[in-house]
Amino acid sequence: MKIKDLRATPVTVPLEAPLRHANGCHWGRFVRTIVEIETDNGLVGLGEMGGGGESNDVAFRALKSSLLGQDPARLEELRLRIANPTASLYNNRTQILAAIEFACLDLLGQAWGAPVSELLGGRLRDRIPFASYLFFRYAHPKTGAGEVRTLDQLVAHARRLKSLHGFSSHKLKAGVFPPHYELECYRALAAAFPEDRLRIDPNCTWPADWGIRFGRAIEDLNNDYFEDPVFGMEGMRRVRERVKIPLATNTVVVNFEQLAANILKPAVDVVLLDTTFWGGIRPCVKAANVCETFQLDIGVHSSGELGIQLATMLHLGAVVPNLPYAADAHYHELADDVIEGGKMKYEGGAIAVPASPGLGVRLDRKKVAEYHELYKRLGSYPYDRDPLRPDWAPTIPNERWADPADSRIPQIPQ
Numbered sequence: 001m002k003i004k005d006l007r008a009t010p011v012t013v014p015l016e017a018p019l020r021h022a023n024g025c026h027w028g029r030f031v032r033t034i035v036e037i038e039t040d041n042g043l044v045g046l047g048e049m050g051g052g053g054e055s056n057d058v059a060f061r062a063l064k065s066s067l068l069g070q071d072p073a074r075l076e077e078l079r080l081r082i083a084n085p086t087a088s089l090y091n092n093r094t095q096i097l098a099a100i101e102f103a104c105l106d107l108l109g110q111a112w113g114a115p116v117s118e119l120l121g122g123r124l125r126d127r128i129p130f131a132s133y134l135f136f137r138y139a140h141p142k143t144g145a146g147e148v149r150t151l152d153q154l155v156a157h158a159r160r161l162k163s164l165h166g167f168s169s170h171k172l173k174a175g176v177f178p179p180h181y182e183l184e185c186y187r188a189l190a191a192a193f194p195e196d197r198l199r200i201d202p203n204c205t206w207p208a209d210w211g212i213r214f215g216r217a218i219e220d221l222n223n224d225y226f227e228d229p230v231f232g233m234e235g236m237r238r239v240r241e242r243v244k245i246p247l248a249t250n251t252v253v254v255n256f257e258q259l260a261a262n263i264l265k266p267a268v269d270v271v272l273l274d275t276t277f278w279g280g281i282r283p284c285v286k287a288a289n290v291c292e293t294f295q296l297d298i299g300v301h302s303s304g305e306l307g308i309q310l311a312t313m314l315h316l317g318a319v320v321p322n323l324p325y326a327a328d329a330h331y332h333e334l335a336d337d338v339i340e341g342g343k344m345k346y347e348g349g350a351i352a353v354p355a356s357p358g359l360g361v362r363l364d365r366k367k368v369a370e371y372h373e374l375y376k377r378l379g380s381y382p383y384d385r386d387p388l389r390p391d392w393a394p395t396i397p398n399e400r401w402a403d404p405a406d407s408r409i410p411q412i413p414q
């Protein structure tokens with residue numbers, strides 16, 4: 001089997017409402033690039049990566065000549081061809097490598113009649129539990145609905161998601177409003193769901209003293225972990241020394257050098273593995289195996305996926321033993337997907353690991369065309385800008401918080 005063609009198609013898919021986060025906002029939609037690798041025996045493997053448009057298009061075009069004629073089974077050869085450690089100093093292609101690895105694994109699974117989880121050692125679980133992943137949200141610019149800003153709105157939103165999808169673990173995406181307000185929000189969730197588990201992630205925006213104060217103020221709750229309260233290994237280590245909750249990161253341990261550093265001098269207890277950030281599913285499995293040896297736990301991280309990347313997260317979650325926590329996904333925030341059959345379903349807070357060969361998802365060509373057209377109309381959006389605070393820029397640590405009393409609706413094209 002040889003690679004015959006490589007295609008990258010940017011799409012934008014609507015969200016229920018704009019999602020606010022510490023670095024800015026998802027402006028009512030996600031922008032993703034769908035990657036297709038076609039082989040000489042007529043198979044098409046699927047990959048996905050964040051962002052879209054010209055830069056991704058150019059990057060994939062540039063790689064095409066070195067991938068044509070290659071065997072998708074030779075994944076280590078492809079890794080070194082695309083992103084060897086020293087060439088990567090000049091061309092950071094980790095996320096591109098990830099999208100190509102997804103597509104190659106999908107091809108191998110189809111060719112050999114096995115789901116990707118079987119290629120990776122075989123599944124230990126058939127369903128992956130997910131957390132509710134609660135964002136503060138602006139109201140939808142067209143409908144005016146969907147705002148999450150006040151304590152009551154946040155708890156009502158969590159109740160709705162729990163009743164729709166069955167979540168029993170809740171993650172608050174924080175770092176938007178002043179920390180004392182977000183502490184009230186987190187404690188309101190704890191009071192509303194006394195049987196459920198909780199986690200909070202302010203995306204490294206707090207100074208170390210607030211990380212410690214906040215951590216100590218929630219030690220009595222049913223926490224899964226405390227995710228990236230501050231930036232940097234040393235900052236995390238300071239918080240970890242003073243707070244009795246496991247610390248988790250998807251920020252300071254995102255490659256093997258950092259994983260080694262964290263093992264030699266621990267700063268975090270839970271490594272949240274992102275199939276995109278780490279360059280594919282296989283490096284995540286390898287990292288999980290290293291973590292297992294050193295008795296560190298892992299989580300499955302979400303960087304804003306459509307169904308293809310969600311499938312990679314499900315196959316990863318299926319094969320790693322040291323996964324005691326519900327996975328994260330932005331997926332339930334999406335209004336639609338580009339895969340056949342529409343969005344995957346949550347049942348009892350979990351999604352079934354696809355059982356058909358490869359990643360187990362196929363493209364709905366009509367949807368891809370529709371959301372490619374929408375991308376052409378709307379283009380990309382600035383992830384690190386807040387539509388209602390044009391003069392604001394995210395700083396780490398931050399002190400210029402959004403105002404929880406501000407109920408304006410951003411007028412952004414949808």
Ligand SMILES: [Mg+2]
Pocket residue numbers: 201203227228249250
């Ligand atoms: Mg995070």
